[in-house]
Amino acid sequence: MEIPYTVEPRPDTGLFNAKVGIWLFLASEVMLFGALFSSYIMLRVGSDVWPHGMLNVPIGTLNTIVLITSSITVVMAWASLKLKAFGKFKLYQGCTVLLAMTFVIIKSYEYHDKFTHYFVRYSAGSEVKELTGHIEGSPMNWTLATLNNPTRPISEIRIHPDVASGEHGHDSGAAHPEVITVPTKQIKKLESFGPWHLTYLAIYFTLTGLHALHVIGGALVIGYFWGPGSRMWYSDPERFTNRVEVAGLFWHFVDLVWIFLFPVLYLL
Amino acid sequence: MNATNEAEIKQATRRYVYVFVALLAGTIVTVLASYIPFGNHAVNVAVALAIAATKAFLVAGYFMHLLSERKLIYGLLATTGFFFLGLMFLTVSSGADQLKSLFH
Numbered sequence: 001m002e003i004p005y006t007v008e009p010r011p012d013t014g015l016f017n018a019k020v021g022i023w024l025f026l027a028s029e030v031m032l033f034g035a036l037f038s039s040y041i042m043l044r045v046g047s048d049v050w051p052h053g054m055l056n057v058p059i060g061t062l063n064t065i066v067l068i069t070s071s072i073t074v075v076m077a078w079a080s081l082k083l084k085a086f087g088k089f090k091l092y093q094g095c096t097v098l099l100a101m102t103f104v105i106i107k108s109y110e111y112h113d114k115f116t117h118y119f120v121r122y123s124a125g126s127e128v129k130e131l132t133g134h135i136e137g138s139p140m141n142w143t144l145a146t147l148n149n150p151t152r153p154i155s156e157i158r159i160h161p162d163v164a165s166g167e168h169g170h171d172s173g174a175a176h177p178e179v180i181t182v183p184t185k186q187i188k189k190l191e192s193f194g195p196w197h198l199t200y201l202a203i204y205f206t207l208t209g210l211h212a213l214h215v216i217g218g219a220l221v222i223g224y225f226w227g228p229g230s231r232m233w234y235s236d237p238e239r240f241t242n243r244v245e246v247a248g249l250f251w252h253f254v255d256l257v258w259i260f261l262f263p264v265l266y267l268l
Numbered sequence: 269m270n271a272t273n274e275a276e277i278k279q280a281t282r283r284y285v286y287v288f289v290a291l292l293a294g295t296i297v298t299v300l301a302s303y304i305p306f307g308n309h310a311v312n313v314a315v316a317l318a319i320a321a322t323k324a325f326l327v328a329g330y331f332m333h334l335l336s337e338r339k340l341i342y343g344l345l346a347t348t349g350f351f352f353l354g355l356m357f358l359t360v361s362s363g364a365d366q367l368k369s370l371f372h
Contacts, residue, residue, distance in 0.1 A: 014338045023341050027348040034352045038359035045360075057299065064295050072288040075331045079284070082277045252332045259323045262295075263316035267302035268309075 007238045022246045026253050033257055036210065040203050040264065051200050054193075056110065060266040063106045064258065067215075070099035071255040074222065074248045081241040086233055089244070093226040096251070100219035107212050114193040114201070115140045120159060121189040122182050131180065132193075133161040141192045147184045156183045157190075204265055211261060214254045221247050287330045294323045 004010075005017040013020055044050055077092035116138045121130045135142065136158040147154045161177040191197050195205040225244055232240040298319045306312055329335040334345075 013340050015340065020340065023344055027344055030348050030352055031355070034355050038355055041356075041359055042362070061295060061299050065292065068288065068291045068295065071291075071327060071331055072284055075284050076281060079277050079281045083274060249332055252327055255331075256324050256327050259327065260317075260320050263298055263302070263320055267298065268313050268316055 007236075007242060016242055018242060018246045019249075022249050026249065029253060033207075033210075036203075036207055037260070037264075040207065043199050043203055047199060051198060054200065055204075055266045056113075057266055059106060059110060060262055063103055064262045066099050066103050066106065067255050067258050070096050070103070071252055073099065074251045078241065078244050078248050081233070081237070081244055084237075086230075089233075090226065090230070093222060093244075097219055097223045097226055100215055100222070103215055104212060104219075107208065107215075111205075112140070114205075117193040118142070118159070119189070119191045119193070119197060120157075120182065120187060122186045123188060124186065128188065131159065131161050133159045133180075135159055136179070141194060142190060143192075144187060144190050147187065147190065154184055156181055157187070207261055207265065211254070211257055214257070218247070218251050218254050222251065283330060287326050290326055291323055294319050294326075 003017075007016060009015050010017060010020075073092045073095040077089045077096065080086070080088035080092060116134055117132065118135055119130070119132050121128060123129075139146075142157075147157070159180045159182060161180060163176055193201060195202040225240075225247055229243070230240070232243070298316055301315050301319065302312060304312070306315070334341070
């Protein structure tokens, strides 16, 4: 059975069906992200203290530029097909896939930094001290249970404490503190900066994690149209162009969401 | 594709480049503005969201061709916008715990 209105517009809507379909899908996506943004507002308004400077602004800015660049390459890929320049389409769409991969790699680096960043509470004589920093060797997501694992106990940890940070996590210019060795038996709490550590991190991981899944999903579709799916250009070029346009609309929406996520999570 | 369409597409690609440059500039302005102490953090929030909204308009209007889209899409987006604003209104209202006072 042939799918109707893949190329010619449907008389009542004036649009090919896939375009109506993607806009309906994007409408549902607006509500999905809208619900999470409203959760963010609720959590932030209801919180006495909201952390600032936990994320790396230059890296966030770089990722924003990467995503914006991918948005123009995806629309240029579509325009190239309209101009019957298949070679240029391949070039632009290939760049889009590479930029999407770059975005995910940078995001993974940021996530890795959070899972290797720790909060430690320990007793030092009669005092209870707290500090944040990175454990030597950059282990991921250790807890007190990891240190006290009977099959492989760890007697002490060496921590590189954080430098006192200024606004937006920038180095305040203070001298780098010395490495602190803390015996395991003195540690009361050990927790990485995962979503469980702070409400802010919970909403950060939820929003950026869902967004990253969209980036990966979009990149897979765009990659398919760049690779094996591009064969359709030789048999049904108009339909293929429409497919690329629909995938592009999704990609622009992903960019649009990030345009709001970046200031909300990194800057404000 | 006729000659007019080709010219239109070529003109559109030039516009895409301008929009891209504007988006890059908007990103830099957003970052720089966040460092300016306006005195009230609410002003920083308003400035950042205003720039983000402008960037979103550029992406939706030009890259997604919303400025020259069919009425059906506008209707669909207006409906979505209505429910989105409703969602935000309920959230802000409940957060401020003022919903009751609005009706008494």
